[in-house]
Amino acid sequence: MPTINVLLPGDASADRSYEIRIGSGVVGEIGAAIARRSGSRAVVISDAAVSAHAAAVTASLTGAGIDTTAVAVPSGEASKSLAVAGRLWAALAAQAVDRQTHVIAVGGGVVGDLAGFIAATFARGLPVWQVPTTLVAQVDSAIGGKTGINLEAGKNLVGCFWQPCGVFADIGTLATLPDREFTSGLAEVVKYGMILDAEFFAWLEGHAAALVARDPQALVYAVERSAALKAHVVSADEREQTGLRAVLNYGHTFAHAFETAAGYGTLLHGEAVSIGMVCAARLAEQLGRIGSDIVARQDALLAACQLPRSIPSLTASTDDLLAIMARDKKSIGGRLRFILPDRIGHVELVADIDPGLVATVITQQVAGPG
Template identity: 60%
Template structure:
């Protein structure tokens, strides 16, 4: 298990490369996550050295004139033929209509086997462009270039791609590992603070599920993290990527049950997101509330002491994240949770903490206990 030192910024404060190896798969599907500052300026030479003759950048329109443009210039400087397709910002772009537009655009560009897709944006563009790469021409090479904290610590790593259907999120998708992930910490400089905070919820999640030392480090570096101190941000991103790599290497396709721990707080969060209407809360904000509920449920079941709940809540509050939900009818939330694709035959399953740094999947919890927790955690 990767460790982080609570007193400093770990062993990789100035850029690093984290290898990802899938033991059961072919050599070609091993790749690395490169983390650094200003590394989008050299993305062209990096990718041109991999037998790629041409790239199609699929970019969130919010980064079209900044980070996407930096990538485009770098590819042109490296002599790589480059096309750019802009995608409207927001979750609604993870749609079959947007995917179809991209498929048609790729067809009109006559892309071939030596063409790579470069996904520049947050989780929306990463999931969408990854899915389009997985499906066009039976699979194109894709590089993930995450520009939100959520994408840098979570969605760009692990190979899950997909789009939404009107009846549910992420219902159509594919596991499609990228050929590489290029994480430029400087890309976060333009990110609005609410989006940055949303990413911090997932960061706290990694400490809670896997790494107590990292959790303590977050507690002791709150101010630097809030102020986006570059060393602190780089330490956060590299630690979370290492932790996620550790999980997905062992359970690439969510088959052994290990990868499910990444859903800590998410069963509650998805229900709250659905009940509030998409777009009211950012995903990370719902995850923050969901983790508070999960910890309280664990406390109610006698799995943890109250001080663990308090430490988690205090840390989330320090990052200006919400810890209570609007008052919803608990029966409605329960109903949504029972229909969650992670529940089995309507039985509620939750990933719950046993201590800071360790969680486990708990099955068949009494609905009345869950209701009590839902009521106690709403305002």
């Protein structure tokens, strides 16, 4: 099975590096992994829609002699709320969970972010393991230690950096994903090619059909390569301080604004990222940073992955969208900054962009081809 090492600088007390295991059936390894860390109690927090996977995790844990309880939250972005977090904290308190209790997040990005935040904050920190069951979680959200919940004012405004002890990306869980959810994960995969790896981008151009058909061999490679690229970035800039980690936000400032304006859950995250990358590439073209050929190659790959490249309609005005972007936590002093490509496989942080240009690009994608 492919294994990626996420190297993190140790503090005085411990090396925090961890492994990402990728392959069919890796979910069965989790009990032994936690037992090796002397874990004897666990709480599985899962999305109600993945009860079969949660049961497999629980079976692995109990099989390893670990005292395990399970809590499920409703499916969907609405669970990344203060209200649901409050219920989970109370549930852990009611079970007298202590700092030796391991939390296992089983589900997509919503559960990973939510359970990670609960683990980061209950009793000032419990060990957490990620078992991502969606493509977007396997290639992106389960890796890197970002946890959080949403406020009415915006996504992920409350959260912590809290690194997992390990990630188990079981390709088998992808077989039963709804089409739209599976496809949306491909947006983040395309993103890695655009921002960091022209060779991987070219591989994706040749294997988009196999990925859409969920060919297991293609999936293992796409997840492995994506996870390795993300792990590399996270290792080098764990807390978004050197600027390197910001490259991962390619397309995301636009995407968050689209998601916020459309109402959480209307657009899937990967769908918003796909449209956001189209906007970012067009913005880069407008600024003379790339030619139309690169915009076209990205458009074609997103289309081959069956991803949307425009929004049919949006009730928010472009001014509203610009205001949301100015509140983005990666903004500085309310000024717009974007990650923009200068070629396939390389991006840069560009500051002080004319809001009028951003508005133009957005307008084209709201009314544009798709």
